[in-house]
Amino acid sequence: MAKFALLIGVSEYQPGLNALPGAVQDIKAMQRVLQHSEMGDFADADMTVLENPPRHVMERAIENLFSNRQKDDLVLFYFSGHGIKDDSGKLYLSTSETSKYQSGELIQTTATAASLIHGMMERSRSRRQVIILDCCFSGAFAEGMKAKDDNTVDIKNQLGGEGRAVLTSSTATQYSFEQEGEDLSVYTRYIVEGIEKGAADTDNDGMISVDELHEYARKKVQEAAPAMKPEIYAVREGFKIKIAKAPVGDPQLEYRKEVEQCVRNGKVSVIGRRILKRRQSELGLSVEVAAQIENEVLEPYRQYQANLREYEEALAEALQHEGTLSQHTREELKRFQQLLQLRDEDIDLIEVPVAIEKDTIKQSEFLYQKSTETLIYKLRHQLVDITSTEIELAEQKEYKDEGLFERFTERAIEAIRLAQEETLRFGHNFIGTEQILLGLIREETGVAAQVLQLKGIKLADTRIEVEKIIGLGSGFVPPELPFTPNAKRVIELSLEEAKTLKHNYVSTGDLLLGCIRLEEGVAVRVLENLGVNLQNLREQVVHTINLSKNKNIQSQ
Template identity: 55%
Template sequence: MVKIALLIGISQYHPDLTSLPGVEEDIKAMQRVLQNQNICGFDEVKTLLNCDRQTIVDEIEQLFSHSEKEDLLLLYFSGHGIKDEYGQLYFATSITRKDERGKLRKATAVEASFVQKIMSNSRSKRQVVILDCCFSGAFAEGLPSKDDGLVDIKNQLGGEGRAILTSSTSAQYSLDSIYTRYLVKGLETGLADIDNDGKISVEELHEYTKQQVQEAAPAMKPEIYPIKEGFKIILAQVRNNPELIYRQTVERLCAKGEISDTGRLILNTRRDTLEILESRAKEIEEEVLLPFKTYTKKLHKYEEVYSKAINSKNPLSEDTRNELKELQQILGLRDEDIIPIEDAINARFNSQKSHYIKYLKSLFICIIGVTVGVFVGYMVRPPLQTCANKEQYVLNDRISLGEEILLKQVTKSDKEAGVQAFAKGDCLTAIYQFESYRKTNPTDPEALIYLNNAKARQKGDQIKIAVSVPIGTTQSVAEEILRGAAQAQNEVNKSDGINGKLLEMAIANDNNDPTDAVQMANQFVKDTKILAVVGHNASNASIPAAYVYQKNGLVMMSPTSFAQNLSNTGNYIFRTVPDVSGMAEKLSYYAVNTARKTNILICVDSKAVDNQSFKDELIKHITSAGGKINPTNCDVSSPDFNPSAVISQAINSRADGLVLGLYIDKIKKGLAVVQANKGQLALFSSPTLYTSETLKVGKANIDGMIVAAPWHSAAFPHNPFLQKSQNLWRASVNWRTATAYDATNAIIAGLQQNITRDGLPQVLHSRNFAVDGATGKIQFSQNGDRMNNPIFLVKVKQKPGKNEYEFVPVQP
């Protein structure tokens, strides 16, 4: 008898479907617990990540075709499930897409009927299928109205000796990762052993996971479909564990999210009997109570948003209702959770409203004449299209609020029409055109910024900031930064802005050039309406510009500049990324002590300020860790630079590692070094090479490269930024988007306390200032650097079955 599992995860999809970055962590977590010989003890666990249909069906057939009756076979799928127009279930693959009529291209997905047939032909009578996905009708817009959203899981996948576990019923919204998280927790902690017999059956695992999921996200309803002995399949063994006994007692005594006085006495006695430290007992209690606290926070959040909506407009518009429904789904709340909230707020609102009715009636006769006059005036004047504060714009000055397109490569007719309308002061038309454009081009951050600017101009009395990016030299990097700034602007404006004033954002192109950056800085300083600047990107641009901002008293918040000498430039200068010292230390320690590389070649651009700082720090930390620096000179800015000659010389002098610390504009030269290396030296890099261009060009030559970065999608799995960014951009984002989001959010939080140029830096430097961002809590030291700045290591890895590569986190 053997135990074999196949874990399939699809996180990256064709643009027709939303990406699910949490899937990768799901696969790793399941693999970890299934392979653990002290828990599940599977003999073989195979993983498939982001594979095409043919690869997946081959592996499923392989899993079930070569088995014996007593073998335990487990198939796990994390990704999108899709119902076609006939109600048949399919599992989306990395190539799944629509046809020209908007229907599912069935040849690009794996049909449930195929999986059922393969399982039914297997000799194994112990089969477990785990589906962490919702069963959406995403491609079935033409479904008849009688369709109830249900998927007949039992008949489409069921069979003798089989158990099917699903994260959510029918087409319910399935929160990314939450289901698998509790599956793994139930197995690893032993909490799923409900009857305390030392074994965890499929039924027990389902009951435990269902309870935990519904406490954290009540709208989700995990289900189990056991068929003939499927309930009794044993998945794991549980060893006697005092902490487990204590945890089970806590769960029993805090069924309603709190511990009574009597319950506290019971727990204290049980803690002493089991000889558990008081500090550890508190940790266990916090873990158990966390879902209740999370649920309460979600209720409060919905209450806050609904209250603002009803006070803004009653009755609610259809668009607002749809937005509230989406928020409800994202928060994972059921209708029965929100109905009491809405009823209470409606009752308060109606009560307040009734106090004014008599007063308004008494005034009606007096004001009717004025009303008629106003109405007549309205009818004879031009339609209300002009912005509340139209101004004359200077075209081709590399700065735009919405009057011209700076991202030239992503120009479309709707966007052009929006820009033309904005330049004329026709905000209503601009809003319509930008919204129309974004429906088919959701990844364009410039359009979202211009859309929010048009709305701010239409309302009037806005607050203005600027963001400066290198559009002319590295547009992909500029877009990454703009997405972070745009997301923060969009979120604050949807929440009624900064103290009731919407945020307006000017975009500037500084080309990563010191002269251009200083020019932009001088223009921003002269525009007294601009209260802060997000930027600049490279340290070569940030440092000279910083002196302009400091001299003239305007906050600069860089999301991407690493040079050490940006610190202490002045009290108006801040950044949301770590300086090179911390990154060099983390990368050096890994290279020497984990990768065991002791003779390391450092390749930099000597003309870039932060690159030279990075090299100096690398030398210090590599030698401190016990390694040595290879003497070969590798300077990509040298006029006679020859990558092949450099690599050959380094290898001849026994180099075994190569660290790349490059200026963003020198990525191509860095990749030339990588190509010349051909995998001979282990690769390490600063965050500069953390780009899509690196993956596309480098391919096999960068396989295994370790990169230091301030953020990765898996580093903060429960941070709301990630889910919001995926919903907003319909694509994955990288560290520049996260740190730009943090920089913009820090400015927003500061302006909420003081909307003056001089007052803002005082707020940001305050010990009491803190704001939650994509990379955790943001606070600043007196030198303008962020305190407790996180640094992570990521690794380039080939996607299974594809000639494509991706960045994945390096496990501690």
């Protein structure tokens, strides 16, 4: 059994394709760990490294890699550079000659077709083939970052096969990035780290298999750049191909694995800290070495948090400068999001509280100055047609509504008033959970409205769904519009949510959480019909409320 490797990095391109300085650095890092006698243990004579090759050189090297091999030989092909799709969906790997027509269409004779590589792999007698592609399959470019491909391709069918494992830096519809100022591409950085540190050997057998290496890199990439999702395509024994050695019984490696297990959401847990302190002593590690290992493990998450903060600062500056964001600014923010490797859901958790803070900061001081009596007075006068019966009942039976009224923010009051208007609009003679939902959307500026807006929930669509479920009313309007039992329950649940979140007011966000919790309510059916993931919606509302609460803003 022998081991052969071909490492190709293409950094320099013809006009029309961005340069990728990190690609050449990628192959140097891969060469270092694969040739190391205690890691990859590939012989120097059996490894070929090509920087910026033209097409004919690249294809000849690939053919040499797979030719004249025995069944048990390990053959590894690594590529870092642009991946490009033609109009029929076929993948090509770029060369230093690769270029496009003015129309943007690939000049196929300047790139290496994946189908050509697949044919060479099929003809090879080796049944242990590993392909690692650090290029993505959906093209986009952002300042400071170079996307390394163009459009979607079917990697599994184009390169997959028995006894073969294909590792890619992202899925067929996502980005793979290199970032200016970094030596290595995001994906390759953690492939190298998994081998070099031995941390990818999760079963502690002294060997790193393909599936272990993939899982380690995948986890780290998503901690640092959640917009990327590395994939593995393997058949049967392809998953268990051994790619490198790992030390057994190494104190630093053992401590690193302990740290990995004790980290939750980018922090060492309370009990985890005690575990690590005991393990540090048992393994004989100095405080400095232990701290260095912890920092290395936590670095991806810290990088992600730093990117979140940078985007939040950029958004706040744009809002301060423009007030209402222009389409051009939104497009720039989208490009910046890609540069920071953030998902849309990451951005949602930033945009809502920043926008709310801008809208409410001028009002917060005024709201804090209101006395409890004034707020109750305002609430009663705005809701007298809706809640007079409930108010009287609460006063007679010492029900807790009095506390509720004290806690309603101005925006929550406005949402209920608008719910009343929606009831009249539909010709109904009651206020249900669906009308409360419509009121929350119409209010427009609170937590609930902002989060629903970012989820793509529009007032017109919601009204249509409400009408589908409950229809139009007779138009008869009683002197008093009562809450349905479910609507009353939503208000009770909003109180519970406020208490759980440890604030002494009921905001629009709390009302929305109450709607979500009442599974039998019409509001939940409406949201589900609109394609909303209720758990994700809840998490986002809670996150936004907490951020706003930390800034002492109670006008949601």
